Every structure is written in C-alpha cells, then in structure tokens.
Amino acid sequence: MPSLNPYLSFRTQARDAMTFYQSVFGGELTIDTFAGFEGMVQDPAEQDLVMHAQLTSPEGFVLMGADTPSGMPYSAPAGISVSVSGDDEASLQGFWDKLSDGGTVVMPFDTPPWGGRFGMLTDRFGIDWMIALNASPEAA
Incomplete structure (x- = not known):
C-alpha cells in the first residue's frame, strides 16, 4: 500500500533536526550520510551531511x-x-510543548471556533507545524 510521508529539506541541520524530532515523537531514527555512498558530493567536507534520515x-x-x-x-x-x-489530547499537548521549545508560536494551542484544540508554530529549525485535537462528537 502506498504511503504519504513528509520529507524535510535542510541545508546542514538535518541530523540535529531529526534527532530533535526523535525526542518529540520517540521511535527509531536511521541516518545515512553522503560518506556512505561514494561520489555523492563534490566537497569532501560535506561527507558527513545527511543524505537520508528516517524517523518511524x-x-x-x-x-x-x-x-x-x-x-x-x-x-x-x-x-x-x-x-x-x-484524539489523544495528552500526546498532542506533549508534541506541542516539545516542538514549540525554541520555536515561534504562530497560533496558540487553544480552542478554535470549530471545537477541539488547534495551534500553529514554527520550530527551531524553521519547519511549520499544525497540531490539532479533533473536536468531540458531542461538540459538533
């Protein structure tokens, strides 16, 4: 079955960003550098840059x-x-708290007119996030 996954681009911060996201979401992080694939970069100083990282x-x-x-x-x-x-408010609040640390809150994680909770932020790596707690059926 196909899947749709965000793929984030960085100039040189992928390792720090992906390690940060692992601290936010938990899970397994794999990191492959350009050094692992001969001839992938022109500048030898860039061999340790991240060619591909995946957090599950x-x-x-x-x-x-x-x-x-x-x-x-x-x-x-x-x-x-x-x-x-x-629907897991505690998990979403935890993600919000960690992602917003060192970032910029655009819209606080609060109750919007449509119910539930919703917030927007830009994290410390410049990535925009939206966190949404689904509105309960009773509120609809």
Whole structure:
C-alpha cells in the first residue's frame, strides 16, 4: 500500500533536526550520510551531511529528511506545514510543548471556533507545524 510521508529539506541541520524530532515523537531514527555512498558530493567536507534520515514513531508516523550539499540549490521550506492530529489530547499537548521549545508560536494551542484544540508554530529549525485535537462528537 502506498504511503504519504513528509520529507524535510535542510541545508546542514538535518541530523540535529531529526534527532530533535526523535525526542518529540520517540521511535527509531536511521541516518545515512553522503560518506556512505561514494561520489555523492563534490566537497569532501560535506561527507558527513545527511543524505537520508528516517524517523518511524511508535504511532506509525514516518518523517524523513536530508541535508542539501552546497553544490545543489536550496530554498528553506515555505508554504507547507506538517500536521499532526488525533484524539489523544495528552500526546498532542506533549508534541506541542516539545516542538514549540525554541520555536515561534504562530497560533496558540487553544480552542478554535470549530471545537477541539488547534495551534500553529514554527520550530527551531524553521519547519511549520499544525497540531490539532479533533473536536468531540458531542461538540459538533
């Protein structure tokens, strides 16, 4: 069965970012560097950059990321957010608290007009997130 997974691009912060996301979501993190694949970068100083990282959380989230060597064009992610939603308020609050640490809250994690809870933030690595607690059926 196909899956849809966010793949985050960084200039040189993929290792720090993916390790941070592991501290937020838990799970298993694998990191492959350019050094593991001969001839993948021009600059030997960039061999330890992340060619591919994958975090698989206990909930089944799959988040991927990579660095972009200096010889390739790079634009910081814009116009897209990673969204995490569900019914487990304690888990979502925990994700919110950890992701917002060192980041910028755009909209506090609070009760919106449609019910439940919702918030938006940009984390310390410049990635935009939306966290949403589903509204209870009684509130609809």
